[in-house]
Amino acid sequence: MPTDTNTSTSTTVPSIPAAARAASNDDFRTLEAGLDALQTVPLAERGPWRRIVDGVLPPVLLLAALVLAWQFYVVIAQPRPDLVPGPFNVAASIGELWSNGRLQQAVLTSLARGGAGFLIAVAIGTPLGLLLAEWRLLRRALGPLLSGLQVLPSVAWVPAAIIWFGLTDATVYFVVLMGAVPSIANGLVAGIDQVPPQLRRVGTVLGASRLQLATLVILPAALPGYLAGLKQGWAFSWRSLMAAEIIAMGGSIGFGLGSMLQQSRDLADLPGVLATILVILFVGILVELIAFAPAERSLLRRRGLASGGTR
């Protein structure tokens, strides 16, 4: 600082030849690269084969063991076949339902309905969640109600829905929405609440407008919570759908898995009931495995949040 120096020599800088400076700069870069290499641990990526073995083998083995135990019980204890059918009876029942085409029809009807209901729930729950997260007054007013709705079993809406909409698809969709929308909205709210405040601050410092802050910072940061909400929303959709299909039958409501379950009960066909339960369970697992698990895994892994969970 010229105003501050007592001697003229204070402003001198040692002159270092350009070549020497470049060399020392290179030295520095090597040094820094060395430290970087020391401090970062290369991630050992497991091969796809290993992942399949780790992820698929344990549940398949457990399933086989359960079926085996079931068969042993049937063979050894010889229970009444109309009360405890064996795995072969159930498998035969599935085969029969498949061969007369009712199984495919029921699965397709239920999946289409569940999927459509879930998408409508996403379309309603997402903006609702955004509003709740950003508008404090609305959250204070509507928040408890929405949490309450999440606890209320959506089957409770079936009688009311039948009175309102009759035996139509509207009844089924209404029950599905009452089940799924609160989960999705609450998931998004939780995701936004958990966005670290530093990320918002950085966004502001970088000059983001309100809209840019929302779309480029807050929403991507809230994605893990949102996805968890979607997953739960799907589970609620599927459950509510089954409940609605069991209770509301006939009219213009098509033939879904719930209807098939109820029909088997009416015929006192226990293998058919168990077969349908297994199919409902299997569809739920399949959707989780195909849609949600990979999305969640890649999302968490990209952010370094994956705990090594395999599914």
Next chain:
Amino acid sequence: MIDTRTAPVTVGPTTVRATTVATDRPNDAPAIRVDGLTKRFGTDGPIVLEDITLSIEPGEFVCLLGASGCGKSTLLGIIAGLEHPTSGTVTVSSGSAAVMFQESALFPWLTAGRNVELALKLRGVPRAQRRGQALELLDLVNLADAAHKRPHELSGGMRQRVALARSLAQDRKVLLMDEPFAALDAITRDLLHEELERIWRETGRTIVFVTHNVREAARLGQRVLLMSSRPGRIANEWRLADTGPRRIESPEVSRLSIEITEQLRQEIRRNAH
């Protein structure tokens, strides 16, 4: 005010007169001017900052030093425009400032390169130029090879360098740094001091660097401002003749550190009564 001038250290066979980035400019308009600034939390909360007046020249490297809770981060936040003063004025002549925090606060869903690109995007750089500029900025912090990596794959020091590249992407004349190296190990911190000093010399930024580490302040600053606590005031100021790159081990840094520490302890002792 005590004015400590350290003797120039000459390295190399010849010493020629040269001007540094900082002394190169006309000293008419300060880069940052703080006038009679007072900050109080709430209407009758404790006074955090009291009557702070200071002016920082363009291209200057100023360290703001003080014990925890002296309000140095609050002062930085006010200069950054993130908080508002209770009274007094703050003027940043270039409009606004870039800020870097203790935690890198990189966006975890973006790669290092995309993090820098986002800053360029928010600055209004056209899409076609972002990739190239981001790589240049990452190369400035010696991380061009890590552009495709995500924050969780980087070490703490690397993350802070990406954060530095991102704040340089804002292309503001003033860079405010809030204890950016406090969470790093000593070896990494030492390297980052060298890195930051080189970047400061190359880019001619005005830097305000908040720290509670006396040696760090003596190592980096051209000017060290010591703040007292409760209320926060500027207690003293040291100016160091810029004699080119310093090292944290060098005797001049030690000498100054001892002197500053003495005074810092006095300031802390005052709070006992």
